[in-house]
Amino acid sequence: MKAQKRFAVSAALTVAMVVTTAQAFWGNNEANPLLTTYADIATANYTDALNDAKTLQTSLKGFTNNPTSASMANAKATWLNARESYGTTEAFRLSNGPIDAEEGWHAEAYGAPEGQLNAWPLDENMIDYTTDAKGNTTSGNIIDTTGMFNPGGEKPTTVNVSTITSDALAALNENGGDANVATGYHAIEFLLWGQDQDYSNFMKDGVTNGALVAGQRTVVDYTTAKNADRRKQYLNAASALIVSDLEAMVAAWADGDDTNYKAALLGNNSDSSKNIDEKTALSQIFSGLGVFIKSELANERIAVAVLTPSEEDEHSCFSDNTHRDITQNYQGFKNLIFGTYNGVDFGAAPIDVMKDKSTLMALIKSADTKVNQMNALAQTSRHFDHQIRPNDSQAKQIKKLKNELRSIGDQMIYVSRANGIDLTVDDVTDGEETKL
Amino acid sequence: MKKIIIVLSLFLSINASAVNKDFFDNVIIANVNQSIDSSTNLIILIEQGDQQAAKISFSNLVRDWKKVEATYLLGDLNENYLDTPRYIDIFHGNNEDIKPQLDLIIESDDDLSYAIYKHSHKTINALEYILFSKDISTPRVKAIALIMAKSISSYLTEILDGYQTHQTQFLKNEQYASAILLNALVAGTYKLKEWRIGDVAGLSKKYKGEPNNHRAEYALSGNSILAIKSILATHQQVINSNKYKDFGDIAREFGANKEIDTAIRNLKKSIASANKIQDENFVGIQGQALYNATNALMKSYYISLMDRLGFVSKVLDADGD
Structure with a gap:
C-alpha cells in the first residue's frame, strides 16, 4: 500500500524484550487484557477472512471450470463477501504486526503479505x-504475453509467464514500481468486473455508463475470447496466493501455539527473546490505529478520491465496492477501539478507561451517519465514483467524513493516554501521506 | 518528508485581550476583499481578450491571494473550509503534472462543462499555465481561462462569506484567535523558507546542493519573488502595524517585548533580502541570505515567541517533502 508508517520503535520488536515490566504491572503471567482482546479479535477476524477467501477460491475454480454468466455472478458474489471480512482486518495494519511489519522475525516468518494481498x-x-x-x-499485458513479460517501470525484471502461476504473479507484483500490481483482491476484481473508468474523462463515463453501473466484463472473456484460458489461470493463481497469505496470518494469530506472533504479543512465546514489551506493543497498536484511520483511510482512500476528484483513486474502482471498503475499514477500527467483533464483546477495550469520551463518541456518531448515508446511496442511487463528482451534494458529505475520520485519528492520542501511553500527533499521522 | 509538530496550549492563565475587530477588518477581511477585486478585474480582462493586461492583472491576483493564504484561519474556525485553499492553489500540494492534462483538454472537443472537472485544473497554477503559455484569442483557451478565473473568484468569495459568518466566533474567543494566528505565521514561514526559497536555492533538505530556479512557485510567469514579498508584507500587517492593535501589541502585553522585537527585526531583514533578489534568481548569495533571514524569522516565531507566550500545543504541518 502507498501509506506505510515507519516506526522508529519498530526495531524494538526485533530485539530481545523481557516482559518483567508487564508482569510486575499485571501480576503473574497474566497478559495485558487490552492486548488479549486485540489478539483474540485478530484470531477471529483473520480466520473469517481466510474462510471467505477459501470460498472465493472454490467459486473461482467452479467458474473457470465451467464459465457461465451464473458461475461468474457467483464468483463476483464471493469476492464481495471476501472483502467484508478482509476489510475489517485492515485495522491491524501499520502496527508492526505480521500483516505488514517491515523488519523483525515475524516479518520474515509470515512474509508481511499486505502488499501481495x-x-x-x-x-x-x-x-x-x-x-x-x-x-x-x-x-x-500479462494475459496476452506468452513468454517473458517485462512489467516496465523502474528497474523491472522480466518474468516467464508462459503459464500464469502463483510464483510468476508474486514475482511480478510491484516489480518495477508500486502500481505494477499483479496479485491480490484487486487483480481478481479487475479480471471479474473489468474496466469501469473512462480514462479520457471520468465525468463522461463512456465505458460503462450509469451511476449504478460497475465494470462490465462479459463471460465471453472466459469462453471464446482470445486468451480465455490464461485469464482462468490468472484467477486461480491469484486466489491461491490470497489463501496462502491469509493462512500465514491465521497461523500468526492462532491460539495454542507458543511459538507464534500472538504468543509473543501476549508475552507467552516460548522463545522469550520474541516477546514484545507491553508498552511497546500498546504504543504501536494505538499509533497504528491512528495512522490507519487518519492517513490511510481518511487521506489515501477518501481524500485523494474526493478532493481531486478521481475515480482511479477510489479503492475498488472496477466493482464499485468502495463504499464497502470504507465501511469495513472503519468498522475494523471501531472493533478494536470497543473490543468487539461481529457484535460479540471480546473483553477489555481501549475506550473503557477514558474518563471523557464525549468528543470521540460524538465524532464516531457523526461519522457513522455519513458512512450509512454513503452506503444507502451506493445501493440505491449512485456509486461512490458518482458521489465524489464535483457537483454532487454527497461530495461535501464525504469530505466531512474525511475530516471527521482524521479527527478520530487524532483522538487516539487521548485514547492511548488514558491507557498509560503517550503519543503525539506525529505518532498518529503518516509523515508520507499524500499532500493534497 | 518531515513533519514538525508544534504543540500549542491555549493560554490557560491569560486573560488579557488579543487581536480584535480592527485587526480582523483591516487584515483578514480587507485582504480577502482585495483578492476578490483582483480576480474580478482579471475576469473582465480575459473576457476582453486582452492577454497582456490579463498577465499584469494575474500578478495582482498572485499578490493578493498570497496575503489571504498567509493568514488563512478559516479552516480552524470551521473544518468545512479546511480544503478551500486547495481549490485555489496546488503549489506543493499536488503530485500530478497538470500541464499535459490541460493540453489534452485544450486539444479535445469535449464540452468544457465536464472536461475541466478536476479541482487542480481550475487553480491559480493552472491559470498561470494558460495565460503565460497559451493564446487566449483562441475561443476554447479563453473559455478555459475564464472558467479558471471564475472558479478562483468564487472560492475567494466563499472564503469572505466564511470569515463573515465566523467573525463572532473568531472575536469571541480571542485567546484561540491569537493561537491560530501565530500558528498560521509559523506554518507559513516554514513553507516560505523551505518550499518557496530553499527548494529553489538548493538549501532545503530535499534539494540540498541542487538549486534550480524552475522550482520557484511562479517560475512560468515570473511572479515568485512578488509572492514572497506579499507573504512577508502580510506578516508586517500582522505583527508590526501602527494602524490597529496587532499581534505584536498583544505579544508586548504578555511581556514578550524582546521576542517580538526579534521577530520584527528578522521580518525586516527578510523583506530587505527579498528586495535584493534580481530576475527571479534564487541561486547564490542573495538566495542564501533570504533563506537565512526567513529561517531566523521562523525560529523567532516558533521557538522564542511561542515559548514566551506559553504556547505549547497545536499541530503545524511543516512538510519538507
Missing part, C-alpha cells in the same frame, strides 16, 4: 486489456 492502486493495463483514453484497446 491488497496492493492498490493498480495499473490494470499490466494485467489485461483496457480501453484507453482514445478508445483503443490496449495490449502488451
Whole structure:
C-alpha cells in the first residue's frame, strides 16, 4: 500500500524484550487484557477472512471450470463477501504486526503479505486489456504475453509467464514500481468486473455508463475470447496466493501455539527473546490505529478520491465496492477501539478507561451517519465514483467524513493516554501521506 | 518528508485581550476583499481578450491571494473550509503534472462543462499555465481561462462569506484567535523558507546542493519573488502595524517585548533580502541570505515567541517533502 508508517520503535520488536515490566504491572503471567482482546479479535477476524477467501477460491475454480454468466455472478458474489471480512482486518495494519511489519522475525516468518494481498492502486493495463483514453484497446499485458513479460517501470525484471502461476504473479507484483500490481483482491476484481473508468474523462463515463453501473466484463472473456484460458489461470493463481497469505496470518494469530506472533504479543512465546514489551506493543497498536484511520483511510482512500476528484483513486474502482471498503475499514477500527467483533464483546477495550469520551463518541456518531448515508446511496442511487463528482451534494458529505475520520485519528492520542501511553500527533499521522 | 509538530496550549492563565475587530477588518477581511477585486478585474480582462493586461492583472491576483493564504484561519474556525485553499492553489500540494492534462483538454472537443472537472485544473497554477503559455484569442483557451478565473473568484468569495459568518466566533474567543494566528505565521514561514526559497536555492533538505530556479512557485510567469514579498508584507500587517492593535501589541502585553522585537527585526531583514533578489534568481548569495533571514524569522516565531507566550500545543504541518 502507498501509506506505510515507519516506526522508529519498530526495531524494538526485533530485539530481545523481557516482559518483567508487564508482569510486575499485571501480576503473574497474566497478559495485558487490552492486548488479549486485540489478539483474540485478530484470531477471529483473520480466520473469517481466510474462510471467505477459501470460498472465493472454490467459486473461482467452479467458474473457470465451467464459465457461465451464473458461475461468474457467483464468483463476483464471493469476492464481495471476501472483502467484508478482509476489510475489517485492515485495522491491524501499520502496527508492526505480521500483516505488514517491515523488519523483525515475524516479518520474515509470515512474509508481511499486505502488499501481495491488497496492493492498490493498480495499473490494470499490466494485467489485461483496457480501453484507453482514445478508445483503443490496449495490449502488451500479462494475459496476452506468452513468454517473458517485462512489467516496465523502474528497474523491472522480466518474468516467464508462459503459464500464469502463483510464483510468476508474486514475482511480478510491484516489480518495477508500486502500481505494477499483479496479485491480490484487486487483480481478481479487475479480471471479474473489468474496466469501469473512462480514462479520457471520468465525468463522461463512456465505458460503462450509469451511476449504478460497475465494470462490465462479459463471460465471453472466459469462453471464446482470445486468451480465455490464461485469464482462468490468472484467477486461480491469484486466489491461491490470497489463501496462502491469509493462512500465514491465521497461523500468526492462532491460539495454542507458543511459538507464534500472538504468543509473543501476549508475552507467552516460548522463545522469550520474541516477546514484545507491553508498552511497546500498546504504543504501536494505538499509533497504528491512528495512522490507519487518519492517513490511510481518511487521506489515501477518501481524500485523494474526493478532493481531486478521481475515480482511479477510489479503492475498488472496477466493482464499485468502495463504499464497502470504507465501511469495513472503519468498522475494523471501531472493533478494536470497543473490543468487539461481529457484535460479540471480546473483553477489555481501549475506550473503557477514558474518563471523557464525549468528543470521540460524538465524532464516531457523526461519522457513522455519513458512512450509512454513503452506503444507502451506493445501493440505491449512485456509486461512490458518482458521489465524489464535483457537483454532487454527497461530495461535501464525504469530505466531512474525511475530516471527521482524521479527527478520530487524532483522538487516539487521548485514547492511548488514558491507557498509560503517550503519543503525539506525529505518532498518529503518516509523515508520507499524500499532500493534497 | 518531515513533519514538525508544534504543540500549542491555549493560554490557560491569560486573560488579557488579543487581536480584535480592527485587526480582523483591516487584515483578514480587507485582504480577502482585495483578492476578490483582483480576480474580478482579471475576469473582465480575459473576457476582453486582452492577454497582456490579463498577465499584469494575474500578478495582482498572485499578490493578493498570497496575503489571504498567509493568514488563512478559516479552516480552524470551521473544518468545512479546511480544503478551500486547495481549490485555489496546488503549489506543493499536488503530485500530478497538470500541464499535459490541460493540453489534452485544450486539444479535445469535449464540452468544457465536464472536461475541466478536476479541482487542480481550475487553480491559480493552472491559470498561470494558460495565460503565460497559451493564446487566449483562441475561443476554447479563453473559455478555459475564464472558467479558471471564475472558479478562483468564487472560492475567494466563499472564503469572505466564511470569515463573515465566523467573525463572532473568531472575536469571541480571542485567546484561540491569537493561537491560530501565530500558528498560521509559523506554518507559513516554514513553507516560505523551505518550499518557496530553499527548494529553489538548493538549501532545503530535499534539494540540498541542487538549486534550480524552475522550482520557484511562479517560475512560468515570473511572479515568485512578488509572492514572497506579499507573504512577508502580510506578516508586517500582522505583527508590526501602527494602524490597529496587532499581534505584536498583544505579544508586548504578555511581556514578550524582546521576542517580538526579534521577530520584527528578522521580518525586516527578510523583506530587505527579498528586495535584493534580481530576475527571479534564487541561486547564490542573495538566495542564501533570504533563506537565512526567513529561517531566523521562523525560529523567532516558533521557538522564542511561542515559548514566551506559553504556547505549547497545536499541530503545524511543516512538510519538507
